[in-house]
């Protein structure tokens with residue numbers, strides 16, 4: 001067996017820890033990820049290991065929130081994207097607080113530290129899931145998918161703005177492509193939405209240090225790529241796909257979707273009712 005053969009489960013070689021405020025709550029939190037020798041991603045909740053699946057999702061408004069038995073955890077998508085993006089399929093997450101630290105608004109710091117900790121292959125084969133072809137949504141927002149040999153996401157955003165934003169990106173999953181093309185893409189928000197979000201009690205920890213604020217000029221000087229927003233949508237999608245509980249092998253086309261659509265799709269793949277189709 002190759003040390004990092006995609007057919008096998010991978011875990012971290014060493015634990016990782018991150019501290020920082022949450023994007024929405026604005027409070028300090030501490031996240032740890034530990035290596036694990038059994039297949040699957042788990043959350044440690046009061047001494048109990050809870051498998052991370054879409055069944056735990058309690059809310060998808062601007063971020064994905066999971067409800068465990070003793071606590072709800074906001075904004076799980078960026079760290080889960082780093083795990084799926086880098087092929088980690090066995091790990092235990094543990095959080096002091098109620099929201100995953102937002103760090104720089106992308107998965108870059110999670111991914112960098114996981115790579116520094118190192119990845120190791122476990123003896124078991126990873127569980128693969130290939131969905132049968134399907135679709136969800138309407139002309140405003142839709143998803144289509146079909147089974148494939150490897151995960152591919154073809155994503156399109158098309159926002160009115162101002163300024164209008166129309167971008168397309170095709171991501172072929174591999175840890176190398178994830179690190180190079182997706183991991184550094186930050187959360188974005190339209191400038192005119194910031195106050196609205198903050199009045200609604202969201203984005204309390206948001207700042208220009210952890211979010212790309214879209215104003216008049218597109219792209220402005222501090223963008224990491226001209227198409228950083230669509231790359232971040234793929235990052236978010238990967239985070240929600242990690243809630244499948246097995247490794248997805250599918251081609252997916254997404255148009256103007258968000259966490260709700262992603263989680264609905266994952267639940268349908270898990271055999272739950274598909275609403276909104």
Ligand SMILES: [Zn+2]
Nearest residue numbers: 077187232236
């Ligand atoms: Zn995001």
